[in-house]
Amino acid sequence: MPNRPRRAIWMVALLALIALGAILAAYPRIERFYLRQAGAEDAATLRLATEVLRGALERTQALPALIADRPILPQLLAEPDNEGIVPFANELLRQSALSLDVSDIYVLDTEGRTVAASNYRTEHSFVGANFSYRPYFVDAMGAGLGRFHALGTQSGQRGYFFASPVIEDTQVIGVVVVKLRIDGFEEAWAQSGSTLIVRDVNNVIFMSDREEWRFRRTAPIQDWVMSQIARTRQYPVSMLTRLEMETAPLDPDVGFGLEVARIGRESFVSQTSLIAAASWRVSILTPTGPAVQRAWTAVLLLSLVVIMVALVLATVLARRARLVERLSAERSLATLLEARVAERTTELKTEVEERRATEARLRKTQAELVQAGKLAALGQMSAALSHEFNQPLAAVKSYAENARTFLDRGRMEDAQRNIERISGLADRMASISKHLRNFARRPGEKTGPVPLGPVIDDALELMAPRLRGVDIRYTPPETEIWVRGGRVRLQQVVVNLLGNALDAMAEVEAPQIDIALRGGASPEIAVRDIGPGLSEEALAQAFDPFFTTKEPGQGLGLGLSISFNIIGDFGGRLWAENHPDGGAIFRVTLESATPEAQEHAAQ
Numbered sequence: 001m002p003n004r005p006r007r008a009i010w011m012v013a014l015l016a017l018i019a020l021g022a023i024l025a026a027y028p029r030i031e032r033f034y035l036r037q038a039g040a041e042d043a044a045t046l047r048l049a050t051e052v053l054r055g056a057l058e059r060t061q062a063l064p065a066l067i068a069d070r071p072i073l074p075q076l077l078a079e080p081d082n083e084g085i086v087p088f089a090n091e092l093l094r095q096s097a098l099s100l101d102v103s104d105i106y107v108l109d110t111e112g113r114t115v116a117a118s119n120y121r122t123e124h125s126f127v128g129a130n131f132s133y134r135p136y137f138v139d140a141m142g143a144g145l146g147r148f149h150a151l152g153t154q155s156g157q158r159g160y161f162f163a164s165p166v167i168e169d170t171q172v173i174g175v176v177v178v179k180l181r182i183d184g185f186e187e188a189w190a191q192s193g194s195t196l197i198v199r200d201v202n203n204v205i206f207m208s209d210r211e212e213w214r215f216r217r218t219a220p221i222q223d224w225v226m227s228q229i230a231r232t233r234q235y236p237v238s239m240l241t242r243l244e245m246e247t248a249p250l251d252p253d254v255g256f257g258l259e260v261a262r263i264g265r266e267s268f269v270s271q272t273s274l275i276a277a278a279s280w281r282v283s284i285l286t287p288t289g290p291a292v293q294r295a296w297t298a299v300l301l302l303s304l305v306v307i308m309v310a311l312v313l314a315t316v317l318a319r320r321a322r323l324v325e326r327l328s329a330e331r332s333l334a335t336l337l338e339a340r341v342a343e344r345t346t347e348l349k350t351e352v353e354e355r356r357a358t359e360a361r362l363r364k365t366q367a368e369l370v371q372a373g374k375l376a377a378l379g380q381m382s383a384a385l386s387h388e389f390n391q392p393l394a395a396v397k398s399y400a401e402n403a404r405t406f407l408d409r410g411r412m413e414d415a416q417r418n419i420e421r422i423s424g425l426a427d428r429m430a431s432i433s434k435h436l437r438n439f440a441r442r443p444g445e446k447t448g449p450v451p452l453g454p455v456i457d458d459a460l461e462l463m464a465p466r467l468r469g470v471d472i473r474y475t476p477p478e479t480e481i482w483v484r485g486g487r488v489r490l491q492q493v494v495v496n497l498l499g500n501a502l503d504a505m506a507e508v509e510a511p512q513i514d515i516a517l518r519g520g521a522s523p524e525i526a527v528r529d530i531g532p533g534l535s536e537e538a539l540a541q542a543f544d545p546f547f548t549t550k551e552p553g554q555g556l557g558l559g560l561s562i563s564f565n566i567i568g569d570f571g572g573r574l575w576a577e578n579h580p581d582g583g584a585i586f587r588v589t590l591e592s593a594t595p596e597a598q599e600h601a602a603q
């Protein structure tokens with residue numbers, strides 16, 4: 001029988017595999033999801049960093065113009081070597097720088113030479129240095145606002161420079177420069193787990209909390225740009241080495257926004273904002289590691305869930321499969337059992353039929369044996385019987401002859417008496433012959449109420465020739481005892497018992513047979529002789545067919561076995577024991593019966 005649950009388990013396994021495959025296939029999407037999330041978490045940091053930077057730049061942008069309005073500056077520029085003004089101007093600039101929280105403030109003359117500087121006291125003092133090469137100077141001299149970011153040539157520190165012209169009577173007489181230091185921002189950025197980079201128009205990383213990336217370029221720089229950088233001494237050209245950075249949009253469909261950036265062996269989610277005024281691009285680089293880890297965790301969890309669900313399902317299905325198997329096993333066992341039972345039933349039927357046939361055969365054989373037994377008994381009696389007939393015949397003959405003589409002599413009375421005797425003898429012979437006929441008759445199968453008295457009488461009558469000279473002790477019952485049985489067969493049993501008793505007492509001088517009848521619920525016939533009794537062997541086997549201790553020709557060993565079966569058929573019992581005073585007792589116990597019509601009597 002095909003097992004559906006077992007097939008279902010395979011289906012579950014297949015579905016689980018497909019689900020796992022689908023989860024794996026979906027991994028890039030899952031990873032993108034977590035990368036986007038990581039990016040989104042850092043978007044605020046980027047915004048904040050950009051705003052702080054932009055704010056600082058915007059705040060500083062106005063300062064040089066404000067300082068340029070100071071009345072002392074035209075004086076200073078008019079007399080740059082005036083010992084009375086210069087220290088005063090220097091100190092003014094220093095105080096201003098401190099209070100405005102900017103790195104440096106300095107004043108250049110129209111040649112680009114520093115006439116006063118806030119850092120006049122330090123060893124990197126700008127005083128005397130010429131900055132005419134800086135674009136901010138050029139721009140400010142052109143009466144505009146100059147702005148520039150560069151690595152300080154004097155201080156060695158990066159800064160953003162704002163410059164404004166000092167104007168006197170529409171004449172530009174000098175330039176005020178304010179330098180904003182930027183290290184502080186980077187220190188703040190270093191606190192976050194992500195990296196911030198600020199690139200200028202030339203893709204040079206000007207600011208980053210990663211020191212090793214500063215002044216690296218992320219794209220090739222054209223020669224003319226390179227020479228411009230060299231001319232303005234913006235950055236030391238030797239430091240502008242290439243930093244390999246590949247970017248690709250995170251969502252190819254969207255095309256902008258988050259990018260995946262690979263720098264060396266590291267990979268980041270990158271997002272960029274602009275500070276237009278400075279032409280800076282501020283990017284925040286979020287390491288992809290945690291997001292990737294989260295994506296894998298999610299995949300793992302999903303897979304685990306799939307596996308768990310599959311396992312649970314498989315367990316349930318396996319249980320069902322086992323149940324189905326057990327049921328089908330039980331069913332097949334039941335079918336097997338049924339088949340066996342059917343087989344056994346037919347076997348039994350044939351057995352029963354065979355038994356019946358055997359029984360019928362047995363019955364027939366038994367009936368034949370009964371008959372044979374009777375005939376055997378008759379055979380045994382034949383000598384006595386011939387004597388029994390010959391003797392009255394001889395008597396009849398002599399009575400007849402005497403009668404003729406008496407008639408001849410006219411002695412009518414004597415003749416009459418003789419004829420009566422002859423008649424009596426004929427009656428007796430007729431009676432014997434009747435008994436013999438009855439005995440030899442095949443008995444019927446039926447049983448019915450039988451009176452015990454007549455049975456014993458008939459048997460004694462039948463055995464009379466052999467019983468001559470034997471002391472028969474028998475008292476007929478006062479009230480008739482009725483038993484269930486067949487009359488002729490019962491008679492045969494008694495004849496057999498009497499015959500056996502006689503045989504046993506062949507050597508006994510004064511043979512004696514006791515016949516006792518008992519009535520009641522289980523009537524009994526007891527026949528006792530005073531012979532040697534039953535030997536041990538005979539006690540054990542007397543009722544077995546063909547067991548005999550008699551000479552060949554004397555006994556067949558069938559008498560007791562047939563009697564045993566006859567009594568058994570009547571629902572009774574036949575058994576033997578030795579009398580304590582010697583001799584054997586055979587007891588026939590029978591079922592009592594209530595008398596009815598006499599028709600069964602002959603059975």
Ligand code: ADP
Nearest residue numbers: 500501504533548549555556557558559560584
């Ligand atoms: P059979 O008379 O042909 O031997 P039975 O079946 O009638 O067959 O008897 C079997 C045997 O039982 C006898 O041979 C005898 O040994 C023993 N037996 C039967 N009746 C008596 C008895 N009254 N006393 C002693 N032995 C007996």
